Amino acid sequence: MFQKSANKNIVYAVNDPFLQFWFRFVYKYYHFIEANAFGKLAEIVGRDYETYSGKMLERYFKEVMRESGVYTHIDSWWDRRGENEIDIIAADDLGKQVTFYEVKRQRKELDLGVLEEKVQRFRETTGMYGSYKTACKGLSMEDM
Numbered sequence: 001m002f003q004k005s006a007n008k009n010i011v012y013a014v015n016d017p018f019l020q021f022w023f024r025f026v027y028k029y030y031h032f033i034e035a036n037a038f039g040k041l042a043e044i045v046g047r048d049y050e051t052y053s054g055k056m057l058e059r060y061f062k063e064v065m066r067e068s069g070v071y072t073h074i075d076s077w078w079d080r081r082g083e084n085e086i087d088i089i090a091a092d093d094l095g096k097q098v099t100f101y102e103v104k105r106q107r108k109e110l111d112l113g114v115l116e117e118k119v120q121r122f123r124e125t126t127g128m129y130g131s132y133k134t135a136c137k138g139l140s141m142e143d144m
Contacts, residue, residue, distance in 0.1 A: 017056065024052060050105065058087050058103045061139050065090050077122055084121045088139075091129065099135045110138035 014020050025045050026033070032041040058076070065074050065088070072093040078085040088101035100122075102115040115136045123130065 017059075020056075021052075024048075054103070054105055057105060057139075057141065060144065061101065061103060062088055077126075079121060079125055084118045086115070086118050086122055089122075091132065096132045097135075098129045098132045099137055101137050101139050103139045105141055107138070107140040107142050110140065112136050112138055 014023060025041070025048075029041055029044060032038070032044075062074050065071055070092060071090040073089070073091040075089055076085065076087055077089055086100050087103040089098065090101065091098040100115060100119045102110055102112065104110050115138070119134070119136060122128070
């Protein structure tokens with residue numbers, strides 16, 4: 001979000017959940033399957049599943065927001081260094097409102113103070129949404 005089309009920092013992603021899982025865990029480790037090392041593959045899936053499912057949870061909430069029809073922009077943001085990431089920015093340009101979301105699998109891991117610091121960095125970097133009514137919220141699996 002907020003990248004110019006001529007910018008080289010654009011990220012493309014596979015949209016289909018099955019294909020995402022396939023390329024992340026099956027295709028990447030096909031040699032484990034060929035060697036009948038299914039236990040090792042299960043170990044890798046178990047090791048990386050928390051991160052993978054966190055990204056899928058973000059995607060789920062973005063889709064719910066898109067289907068709601070409330071927002072005119074829904075996306076994520078991260079700074080050039082990759083130090084500050086905002087999981088979801090949902091803006092309503094007509095109502096001049098923007099909500100910044102932090103998504104965690106477990107509600108107890110949410111820290112809105114950290115999110116507010118990231119929002120400050122976002123505003124300093126982009127200059128976006130300065131006049132909009134702003135909210136910071138957390139989402140977890142309990143909000144599904």
